[in-house]
Amino acid sequence: MADQPEKRGQAPKKTPAALRGQAPKKTPAAPRGQAPKKAPAAPRGQATKKAPAAQHAQVPKKAADERHLTAGERNELRRQERRAARRAAEQGAEQGGRSRGGSGAGRASTASGTPNAPRRSGSDGKPTGKAGLPTSSQGRGAASADSSPRTGKGVSPKKHRHKAASAAKRDDGVYRAGFACFVGRPNAGKSTLTNAIVGQKIAITSNKPQTTRHVIRGILHRPDAQLVLVDTPGLHRPRTLLGERLNDLVREVWSETDVIGVCFPADEPIGRGDRFISSEISELKAKVIAVVTKVDLVDPATLAQRLLDVSELYDFAEIVPVSAVSGHQVETLTDVMVKYLPESPQLYPDDVLTDEPEQVLIAELIREAALEGVRDELPHSIAVMVEEMLVEGNLTRIYADLYVERDSQKSIVIGTRGARLKEVGSRARTEIENLIGRRVYLDLHVRVAKEWQRDPKQLRKLGF
Structure with a gap:
């Protein structure tokens, strides 16, 4: 009988207490006592300086696929990026003193927050495309991309x-x-x-x-x-x-x-x-x-x-x-x-020309090509969505859909035996190749989304 209580007394003190201590009391308590003084204390002191950069670096993960966001959501994302960029730039200026081009810390944190789809120019002056993103391809019925390589015009x-x-x-x-x-x-x-x-x-x-x-x-x-x-x-x-x-x-x-x-x-x-x-x-x-x-x-x-x-x-x-x-x-x-601009360190790295995703820019270039030669209400009825982009060596394949509101409009966009759609694909491909600096194959399809300008679901799907 004496042995029994003795074991029970050990159980609450050792076995359960030890297990419990691993969660909230003992095991974390001991490392925490050491962590604030040694390991975390130093990182925490540095973290307060680098927090904006780490925080800002999370934005591109959210915006990695912005074609599924509404325009309002994209604007809210941009506002968050701008605020984070300003905070990072101001903190960098306070730490290193304001210079003509802004502090190094400010530039570093901004760079981490704007890689979503910036157009950049390399040291040779040529634009560099975003890795993993495809370039334009010709539309269905359009001639295939020529085999000769095309390079971007750069800045x-x-x-x-x-x-x-x-x-x-x-x-x-x-x-x-x-x-x-x-x-x-x-x-x-x-x-x-x-x-x-x-x-x-x-x-x-x-x-x-x-x-x-x-x-x-x-x-x-x-x-x-x-x-x-x-x-x-x-x-x-x-x-x-x-x-x-x-x-x-x-x-x-x-x-x-x-x-x-x-x-x-x-x-x-x-x-x-x-x-x-x-x-x-x-x-x-x-x-x-x-x-x-x-x-x-x-x-x-x-x-x-x-x-x-x-x-x-x-x-x-x-x-x-x-x-x-x-x-x-x-x-x-x-x-x-x-x-009339306020005094401020720079908000974007020197080589960023726009913070728009490449897929958004490419969709707009396709729509621009489709607007040429059309009249009446058709220009307002055309929308474009890039569905997929694939990079194969020096060739980028782009698959995009053009949306119109009626079957009669679809016939106009395609043209006789696909002649007009072929012309749209050829014109858009040239502009896209100039934008991304890579050879492009563009595949276009025309689809009907009835009254999409008045349909909230369709507007959301198309990014509005």
């Missing part, structure tokens, strides 16, 4: 021209970085102007209104500043659910940017849409400038009258007439926008 010389010009104009030791966006009614020249400033085509363009459907960011690097340009859809009176969501996108961008450029085409009189936009921006905190576009299409007298009309709409900080096609005053507009 446009305009980018380097901006660097040289800014170096000569400003060297006051103040580095500025921030976000700016162009807004305006459809077909006001916003995307063309964005491409001209960045120095490389990152946004598709056409003479069809409402060509832009996604928020595309292009990054301009200068010795004194980093300007992140946000190209937005045209603000318009919505007739579909898609139109409502595009307008919501524009308003979300307004609240996130430091500088807003309102675009007014010089070859068209001021209209109700221009007045509506001017009234919408009246309560914004961002600095607002007016940009009179397409000045190469009008005579001096017409331009003078248009500048006067714009000045009466709103108390703009500045009014700048430009021509993205001829390059007239594009550099001046860039300097004006940089002037």
Whole structure:
């Protein structure tokens, strides 16, 4: 009997207590006593400095497959990336002191947060594609990709021209970085102007209104500043659910940017849409400038009258007439926008031209090719989704679907015996190869999604 209690006394103290101690009390307690002092203490001291980088590095995992996200979800993801980039850059500046290009810590953490699909240029000036992503292929019925290799054009010389010009104009030791966006009614020249400033085509363009459907960011690097340009859809009176969501996108961008450029085409009189936009921006905190576009299409007298009309709409900080096609005053507009950016370390690494996923850019290039030559309501009814991308040696295979709303539209897009679809595939393939710097095979299929612009499920599937 004496032995029995003795064993019971050992059980609670040794066996259960030991087992329990392994979970919350003994086993962790002993290592924890050592960990804070030796192993974790040192890492924790370092972790507080590197936490933004580690935290930011998780963003690309979420965004690895952004084609399944809605536009609102993509915007929220971008906002998180921007906040993390700013925090990381500010912490780097505090630790190492602010330099003209931002601190090394700030650049490192930002780089870890923007590898989702940045367009980068290598040391030889040629663009490097994102590993594992396929490039374009020709559509069904289109001729197969030629066997001769095609290389990308790399960074446009305009980018380097901006660097040289800014170096000569400003060297006051103040580095500025921030976000700016162009807004305006459809077909006001916003995307063309964005491409001209960045120095490389990152946004598709056409003479069809409402060509832009996604928020595309292009990054301009200068010795004194980093300007992140946000190209937005045209603000318009919505007739579909898609139109409502595009307008919501524009308003979300307004609240996130430091500088807003309102675009007014010089070859068209001021209209109700221009007045509506001017009234919408009246309560914004961002600095607002007016940009009179397409000045190469009008005579001096017409331009003078248009500048006067714009000045009466709103108390703009500045009014700048430009021509993205001829390059007239594009550099001046860039300097004006940089002037109103906040002082800040750089937000993106030097070799990043856009933070958009390659699949999104490729889908937009296919849609741009499909818009050529179509009329009436068809341009608004076309949507594109890249279903799969495969890399095989020096060849990238891209499989994409074009969506329309009716069977009659499907026949128009395909054309007689597939002739038009073949032309779309050939034109898109060339642009995609220039974008990713690899030979491309593009396979296109046309599908019908009835009334997709009004169907929430279809809009979500297509990324809106």
